[in-house]
Amino acid sequence: MNSSLSPNMLRFLGLILGQCLLLKQAVQSVGSAYFNVLLYPVFILLLPAQLAAPYLVLLGFAAGISVDMFYQTPGVHASTGAFAGFMRGPVFMAFAPKGGFNAKDPIFAPQYVSWQTFLSVSGVFFFLYLFWYHSVEAFTFVYFTSIVLKTLSSWAVTMIFVILYAALFNPKQ
């Protein structure tokens, strides 16, 4: 676990800064009313495979609250990050092959679980994540249709960035 600490910390810093300094500005210049690109949950997705759920929740919360400080939305990303940390395990279990994933795999990266599995898992993971995020942002299900539409548009754009990230950085641990 100690050996994975450094790459995860780097990923944390890189994704948070990339999210807050680049993607935030980029989305705002295009039109944040219709969609949002939230790439930093990749940090939660690529946390060590054997990490227990409570740690995932707390680390998701830490990532979210860090983003909240830049977005000036205290609690919104923190809530979403904690939720993402909690449901990462169930989503992986839903796509696990017979007999489960290889226990020796350090992280759930395309390098270890194949691109198809990675895309399926990250697709569901980000859909749930974005649905929760837009629900908390709207804070009422009166705008349920708007929440679903925003979730779909954000998911489509975010998934492009997720694939680009996985292809460019090819994380191994």
Next chain:
Amino acid sequence: MGRLLQLLLRNGGFVTLVFVELFCFMLIVRYNTSQAVIWANTTDIFGGRFLERRQRVSDYFSLQERADSLAAVVDSLQERLAFARYVQVPVRDTFYRVTYDSITGSDSLRRKHVRPLYEHVSARVIENSVTGVNNWLLLNRGKNDRIEPHTAVITPNGVVGIVRHVSDNFSIVMSVLHSQTKITASVQGTGAFGSLEWDGKNPDVMSLRNISKHFKDKIVPGARVVTSGYSLMFPKDIPIGVVEAAPAEDSENPHFLVVRVRLGQSMSDVTDVSVVRNLFSPEIDSLKSKIKR
């Protein structure tokens, strides 16, 4: 703090998630304007509904108390009404000035108080019958509540019966729906009066018998029937019901008329009643006994 964290970690992701989400929820509604506004409106709506429901429940549980309180008010009003009907005969001088009140024994110009004639006691019907020829009611008041035999039982809508037997805490009332019932009643505004009886058939309709024939044209359907006041038990003008049909010749006594009276108080739906006690009844009975001898 460290122990709390360990507890959270040991009990799995869900408990941790719940605590973290509660903390986040607090942050969201406290530091985010739009979410704070939505939350405030939601709490207003649900808080208002909650308060309204709590008030309804509270009202429901205090209904008994309010009913008792209203019954006491009705009794008080009926007593005052009875006093108002109590005719005083003042002694007047040559200039028609009242010099002495025969009832209070005082100068009524200076001392306005009147002596109570009736006392009303609230009671609840705990048993009732309407299907027989002779029907009875059981009240939850008795000797301990100053109830005596031969006292009237009424409701604001009409007469119910006469108390016949009394124990310490309960009393048995002979219903108006009884073959022996005879209550002197009059048709309001006509001067016609007679004896109210029940023929043992329709529990909503009674017969007013022994009405002189010259009232035939004066009595019209819909006219109010009230107690006549020619009785020690029932105060004057207590509502009984309305005339249902034009008077007809009484087949049992062709020299008189009979009027069908629809009762104002449905006897199958009587719950709260007032027992009316004439405070001078023993004195008047004693006086009347001298004539009988």
